[in-house]
Each structure stands twice: as C-alpha cells, then as structure tokens.
Amino acid sequence: MSETRSEQVLRVDAYPTHEVGGYRVRAGKPFPFGANVVPGGVSFSVFSDQATSMTLVIYKRGEPEPMAELEFPEEFRTGSVFAMTVFGLDHENIEYGYRADGPYDPVTGHRFDARQVLSDPYARLIAGRDVWGVEPDRSRGYQYRSRVCLQDFDWADDTPLGIPAEDLVVYEAHVRGFTRHPNSGVTAPGTFAGLREKIPYLKELGVNCIELLPVFEFDESDNPRSNPETGEKLFDYWGYNTVSFFAPKAGYAATGRYGMQGDEFRTLIKDLHAAGIEVILDVVFNHTAEGNEQGPTISFKGLDNATYYMLTPEGYYFNFSGTGNTVNCNHPVVRNFVLDCLRHWVADYHIDGFRFDLAAILGRSLDGTPLPNPPLLELLAYDPVLRHTKLIAEAWDAGGLYEVGNFPAYGRWAEWNGKYRDTVRRFLKGDPGVTGELATRIAGSPDLYSSRGTAASVNFLTAHDGFSLADLVSYNDKHNEANGEGNNDGANDNNSWNCGAEGPTDDPDINALRTRQMKNALAILLTSQGIPMLLSGDEVGRTQQGNNNTYCQDNELSWFDWDQVDDNAELLRFTREMIAFRKRHRELRSTSHPTGRVRENLGLPDISWHGERAWQPDWSAESRLVAVARCGAGDDDVVYVAMNSHWESHDLELPALPGGRSWHLFADTGAEAPHDIRTPGTEPELDNAGKYLIGPRSVVILVGRTNDPDAFDTP
16 A cells, blocks of 8 residues: 555656657756756756747767757746756766757847757756866867766765864865876876875875865866967866856866766765865856857856846946956846855765855945845855855955955855965065064954954965965066966066075075075964965975966976975975964964953963063064964963064063963974974973074974973863
8 A cells, every 4th residue: 555655656746748859758846956867857947037948958978969959848937947857868878958049139138049058057067078188079069068967975974074163274275286296196196086095195284174276167178378488288277267066077086087076076075074174165156167258158148148147238248357257146046056056065065165266256236336235145154054164255356346354254254364465475575564464464363353253364375376385485576478478467466585596596595594484484374363274285395486377287387296295394394293283272273362361370461472572572664573472261381473584683582481381492493404393292491491592584483381291281
C-alpha cells in the first residue's frame, strides 16, 4: 500500500503534458532558476522580462551542433520566468543554452538576438574552457556551454569553521599561481588539487584563512594583447572578468575535462577546513566579461540587457568598474541573483566568506547615484544563509566612490583598509609627518571604525593588485612594459622605496636593508589591531620584477617560486614566528579599540605611546620613531613594539613593568638571523632592563613577563 502511494506521489510531477520538438515536456517550476534534475527529467528555468519567446537549445556533450531546440510554450511562462521540464535527457552528457528573442533597440536598452545561444546565468557548471590555456575554437557559435550538475558530494561532518574575525590571519592566493611553477612538486600543478597538496605548507606557516582570487568561470584566453618584448600571448590571468557566477572554473581543476571541477574544489575546501583553514572567495559583481557595446554577448546582454546592466539614457553602459560595464546590482532581480549566487557557494561549497571587488558599486542606485541605504548590502548582511559568513568590501570603485570607513556595514561588513596600507608604506619609507596617523592605523583605525570594532579593518600592505612586498622595497617605479600597455596600466602612487637601487642588485648593504624593510613591514602588520592579510609569496620575498599589475602574466612573474622557500628561509621563519606571536597574544587581537584606560590587573593602560623617552611620544612632523605598549585585561604579557623608520639609531628608554615582570626580547629586525626573532615563549630577558638601542630602520618587539614563560601564556 505504501509503495503504491509513493509511486503516485512521484508521478504527480513526473508525467509529460506536451510534446515539443519530439521531446516529452511539461511546465517546469519557476524556482529555483537554472537546470535542476527532477524525477524523470530536468527542469529548466530562466528569467527574461522583455523576451517575446525563449528557446532551450540542447547539445550532446562536446558536439558543435544542437541535438534539439525546444521553444517554451507560452503557457510555460509564469510572469517573466520561462520554465520547462524535459523528460528522458541523459543529463550527465548534455550541454544547454538559450535563444532569447525580443526587441533589438540599444537606445531603450534591449539587445535581443535570437541567432545567439546564451549561457544560463544560473549554470552550476560550464564547459568550453575545460583545460587552462587551450586555445578555443572560436568558429563555434556557442563558447560557454551550460551543464547540468548533480549535488551528491559527501561532506561527511564538515561545517564552516566559524573562526572569530579578529583571530584570522588571511592569506591571499591565486589558485593557479600557487602551484603552477615547475618546482612546486605537486602532481597537478596549477589546480585545486595542486593547492590541496600544499595545505601542510599553509598550516605550518600559521595562516588560518585563505582568500582565493576569482574562481568563478572566466575565459583566460580573452586577452587580445601579446608581450611586446617576447611576442608571447598574454592572458586574463587574475580572472576578474566573470563568465558564469555559479560555476567553478574548470581550468582550475585537474578533472575539469571530465566535468568534475565542482567536486575537486569541494574536496579542497573540505581538506582546508580539516586543517583549520577557512576559505574566502574574491567575488566580482561589479562587472562581467561582456564588457561594453563592443564586447561579446554571453548571457546577460542577450537575456535581459536593460535589467542586468546600468545604462545611460542613451542606452550606453555606465562604467564605474573601469572595465566597460557595470552590473545593475540594486535592481530587485539582480539583487536576488547576487543573493542566490552567494547562498549557492555557502550551501553547496561551504565557503566561509567573500571579499567583494569594487564593492562601492554595490551601493549605487540604478542610475549610479550612491544610495544612503543600499538594499543589496542590507540584504546580504541579514540573509539567514549568509548570517555567519564573513563579508569584506573593497570599499571603493573606479568611478571615484571611496567609502573606506563609511561603507554601509549593517554591523556585518569589514573593509580592506586602504588607508592602513598607504600610511604604513609611507612610514616604512621614512616620510615625515606620518607617526601620528601610523598610531591610529595600528590601533585598529578607530577614526574609521569607532562603532564597528577593530575587526572591521582588514589590514594589508600588499595584495594581488600592486607591488609584492619584495618589489615594494626594490622599486621606486612600476615596470609594467610586459603588459603591452606602454607602462600606462597599474597604480602610480605606490609609496614604494627601492632602498638605493632600482631592481636587482649585488650590493649586500642594499639587499640587507631590503630584507630588514620586509621584516619591518611584517612586524608592524602582524602586531596591528584588525585582521592582517598577507599576499601569497611575500613570506619568501616573491618578486614580480617591478610589475605592479600582473593581471595578464601567466608566468614566473606571477607564480609562487618554491625554490624561494629554501632561498629565503630567513624571511619565511620570521613570518612564521610573527604569526605565532600574534596568536599567542590576545591583546593584539582585541575586538575593541584601546582607550588608554588603566588595567587594574597591572596598573598599566591598555595602550600607551612612547618615544625615545618612556611615556613621551614624539608626534612632531620630523619624528620617525614611535613605540606602543599594549596590556591585556588578564594576566597576559605586556607587548611593546618600537618602530623606527629613521636612518639613524636611537636609545630607547623602556617603561617600567609592575608585578615582577621584566622585558624579554622577541624580535629585533636590525639583528642578524637567527637573532632577529625568537620562538614565542622562549624570549631571553634583556640584560639592561631599562634601555634598548634600536637600530636604523628597524622594529623591536619586547614582551613584559615573568621569567616563567608559561606563567601568563595566552592560548
């Protein structure tokens, strides 16, 4: 009896009502969008407000010509959604797309062209760029083919880690670049699987969050330029021109040619979680790969151009992204698209957070005007699926909207702190008049985030977009000639300093100074309040040879050189110990901005500032020396960090310590390795407790504790 009832229930949605093009079909369900396997068939659902008709185009996998074209019957349209279930499809061996017919009138925003086959915006897999760098057959009419995806991955007991934001140490990395170098030693270089083999390296380094440059499907071959020096083809290496927002990039998977990129990526995430490392995705909702009027039609342009893009009254594309078009993020339909996309990555891939490229655009209205209460940002902040997901904004855009410190946060959003980057870089150079703002930045930028706490500030000195750390101390100017744009691309205001010679040099004094400057940068970054972010390879001095915009360089300019792990073991060790030090000292990770209030436990303020004389900081314009002491609420160590960007040494008078504590030396970047840094907990006591000579352009870190290193440890 129960079996009969079950079969009856199953058949309710499983019988065809129509026949179209020789296929048995019935009206599908409008939601969810995309192609979804249902009993007996596949349900296809796609939105278009202005299309007069819609046709489903089905291919056998890899075949150039369609095996079927099925026009949606008018009665299969609900509102502006076309939905149809097709029975009897071998869903693992088909590819599909749509032809949308309607008006072609660019002035009113409509660009329908039924001759083109369009990708499904909600496609979970894309075929056509299955192996990185393989030149596609551009004579084929349909380049980015949507595929049906099963959701049968076994996550076992994996769940998002939920690491408190203030405890994160973020590591920004490129999936391909991390292991593509021939010396990476992995079995599948340049792939999700290759990165998975390097998890032990990440764990030993001590980072607990990896932020991946875009992994949504993009076309690395769409860059028409060549290297003017070598003639070699240039790529869209970084991947910020998204082709499909729900699909992981097949070319990043060793199994992409078999359509297994989803499971390969999930396996990577699952193993990163098992190692205690969260995964944040760099996502790009400000523009797409379709570009402006001259760009290709891939999906949105042909399905409903006027809905998905911001358009001028004349029908041209607003360009707040600097890449030709701007997604109409606060249109209600597009808001839901973004929300559905992020929910997909959290629910189906267990992603822990997102960094939004040019996020200021997400706060613009349909005509580009900044909104006081952007509905998309509010929606993302309060969405139940994303409720515990980390949201990080790049709080500016190419249209001149700069919202660092003012990004609509709703108590949820953090920001890349560009002011932190610029201030610390200027201090490291030795610019005058910086110490006052430096103090504000390393204290968690309370001028920007007073009501949001220190974790609203993602502190960084380098990122994919700009100089690497080694180049920051080796070049005064950018050297982007290899990009084929006449060195006109990339930022000009780098606040870099070459330490006395432009580029590589054999001068040992200059090279020693560069190493010290990199250590200074890492020491300041990892003792600042806020979330620190490292650029992959900075820990071993990776160079881009002065190129500060390697978006198109799929070569050793961009790849992680694993020989440097041994060649620059000194800098790697310094970075590891600095990360371990940060983890050991809770006061560096406080969520609250310090106030200067005296802690009753030790009789010291939670933060105090010092100069050459204890308790007497010098905030004058010519000052290039400042020291900060932090004191936690419990029995933690007192941490003292002195930063000297002056080219001369200075005698420091150290503040007195209460309660039987004395100063112990953790790091002195002016000292030769291995005495430049200690393993946390093994710091030797200073011989002269009251004074310390800080060398030129150096950072010194002391801990005030008892001689029992375990007495006041913070887990």
